[in-house]
Amino acid sequence: MARPRAATAGASGWTDGTFANPVIAGMHPDPSVCRVGDDYYLACSSFEYFPGVPLFHSRDLVHWAQIGNVLDRPGQLDLPPTTPPSAGVYAPTLRHHDGRFWLIVTNVADGGGTFICTATDPAGAWSDPVRVPGIVGIDPDLAWDDEGNCWCTYAGIEQVRIDPRTGETIGRPHRLWSGAPGAQAPEAPHLYRVGDHWYLLIAEGGTERGHAVSIARATAPDGPYEPCPANPVLTHRGTNRPIQNTGHADLVEAADGSWWMVLLGVRPGGGTPGWHVLGRETFLAPVTWTDGWPVVGAVTPAMTAPSWPAHPLPAPPVRDDFDADRLGPRWLSVRSRPADSWSLTERPGWLTLRARGASLDAPDVTFVGRRQQHLSCRVRARVDPAGGRGGLAVRLDERHHYDIEAGDGAVRVDARLGSVLSTLAVRPVPAGPVSLLIEVLGPSPGDWYAGKEPDLLRFGVEQADGTVTVLAELDGRYLSTEVAGGFTGRVIGMYAATGTVHFDWLDYEPRNPGTGSGGDTVLAP
Known part of the structure; x- marks a missing residue:
């Protein structure tokens, strides 16, 4: 079996008979998929981030490109x-x-609840929500029978x-x-209709190490169900x-x-008990049927790789120069993105962020970031504080x-670990933009x-000649689900802590494990 390659949405096609799992890397949990002709569409949970419910398109179930957010x-x-x-936002279908x-x-936030959105084009726009107040549980599913009933x-x-x-709910x-x-x-x-049976696929065991997928079948959508x-x-x-x-699965029949x-x-990764830092990701597995039951x-x-031809899709650009009139669909903010907190026109060619919360500790922080999708990567940004304060952050939660x-x-490096906030390094810098x-790693x-440790995180300042002055190296285990708890993974991005901060560009580059910066590296005294 070939050595795994780094997996991203929009990765290149397979040439050696294999593809890399996960097929959608980074925090993309609870995948739900459907096929329309030769096209596949997939949605995931988004939790406290806005916009919500990222939506992907594929022609081969392996190469996925984000086409929007529902x-x-x-x-x-x-x-x-x-x-x-x-x-x-939890677990769409x-x-x-x-x-x-x-x-x-x-939406399990206050005032949320279960709702339905519809669209004729999955790239949007999607409708306003139709509330379903009679559903009091999470992870809702939709299935239609031959009589047109929706279950x-x-x-x-x-x-x-x-x-x-x-x-409206019908019955009890x-x-x-x-x-x-x-x-x-x-x-x-x-719930699926396959042949003469209805199949009920569920997850059980909790979403941690005990996670599992089980299935049962019946001759009617409302049961009774016989377990596999x-x-x-x-x-x-x-x-x-x-x-x-492994768990929280969905099934799809391919065109063939x-x-x-x-x-x-x-x-x-790392030692025992093992720490996962990217969140729960989307994987793909083949399914065959034996004696009327699926075998995974x-x-x-x-x-x-599947038997059909690969259909590579354009990969998202490594660098965003913020020259467009809108932010791309992969950019996330925490809980909301008020119009007065950001701008692409105030300083053309720059992303301008205006502070709300005073730091990443604040629930209303002004933040624009993207999911970390690689076990090793390099993220750089050109920042002009313009009299305010802001920079780059790796976030799991407040x-x-x-x-x-x-x-x-000055440039400083801070670490928030639970109730402890530490300033680890401070270095003077000239006024004006800084990289x-x-x-x-x-x-x-x-x-x-x-x-x-599962990885190391290195923070530094890059000079015009590519020389990097490293200010701090931090253990990655403290930004993991096993330490912090919860259901999310790392998001890396830009923020404003005070005043107005401008960002000329940001680039995100996958790296090979164990490699460092491309330029010379100097440890700060």
Whole structure:
């Protein structure tokens, strides 16, 4: 089997008979997929970030390009400052029915609830939400029977008929099959009609190391359900496989009649117990059918490619010069992005950010970032503090972030670890724009011991000749889910702490594990 390649949305096509897993790297959990002709569309959870529910397109299930976000207007998504980290938008289901795309999702923030959005073009615009107040659980699913009834199944596992156009429930919810007796967290249900049976796919065991996928079948959508004798049909619990926490899956039949599963998983690194830093990512696995039950193939970093031709899609640019009239769909903000907090026209060719919250500790911080998608990467930005203070940050949540900040004639590096905030380095710099750098250094292959960190994060200032002055190196385990808790992964981006801060460009470059900056590196005294 070929050595795994770095996986990103829009990576190049396979040439050696394999593709790299994950197929969508970085914080893209709870994938839901549907096919329309030869095109595939996939949606993921987005939690406390705005815009919400990233949407991807593919022609081969391996190469994915983000084409938008379902919830890209404030009127669609209300995430007040009181929304806790890892709350917000949970587990969408994406389906195509009767010539329209339907997406049902739950916002667990105050005033949220379950709602449905629709579109004729998945790239948008999507409709305003239609509330479904009768659904009180998360992870809702939509399925239609031959009589036109729409069945909504949700975590628990419960089910009720609904009118998806009005959000009205029809009848009373009833309990379905909920997996193995006593299993933790039966959730993520998806309902399918395959041949003469209805299949109910669920996750169980919790979204940590015990995560698993199980399935049952019935002759009617409302049951009764018979569990598969080989359950769970997928789990990596109790193994030493490099991909863990496998679960929350969805099935899709390809145009050639083959079947595939998208699912979430994590790539823990370092010593014991292993820390995953990118969040839960989207993986792909083949599915075959035996005696009327699905059999899931291996989920590994390098997978046998599908039999059909590859359809590579354009990769997002490494560098954004902020010359466009809008931000691309991959850019995220924390909870909201008020119009008066940012501008691409105030200083043409620059992104201008105006501070709201005073730091990354604040729930209403002015922040524009992107998911970290590689175990090793380099991120640089040209920053003009312009009398304010701001810079680059690696964020997991308000209580776990590393920052390199320019302003007041200096650059400093801060680390927020729970209740402790430390300033690790301060270096004077001339007035005017400065180039800030963050490098994430993944471990070299075979470099392992029990207390080994999953990665190192290096913070520095880059000179015009490419020389990098490193101000601090920090252990990456403290920006991991195993330390911070929650459901999200790292986001790297730009912020304003005080006043107005301008950003000329930002580039994000994948690196090979164990490599450092391209220029000479000097440790700051």
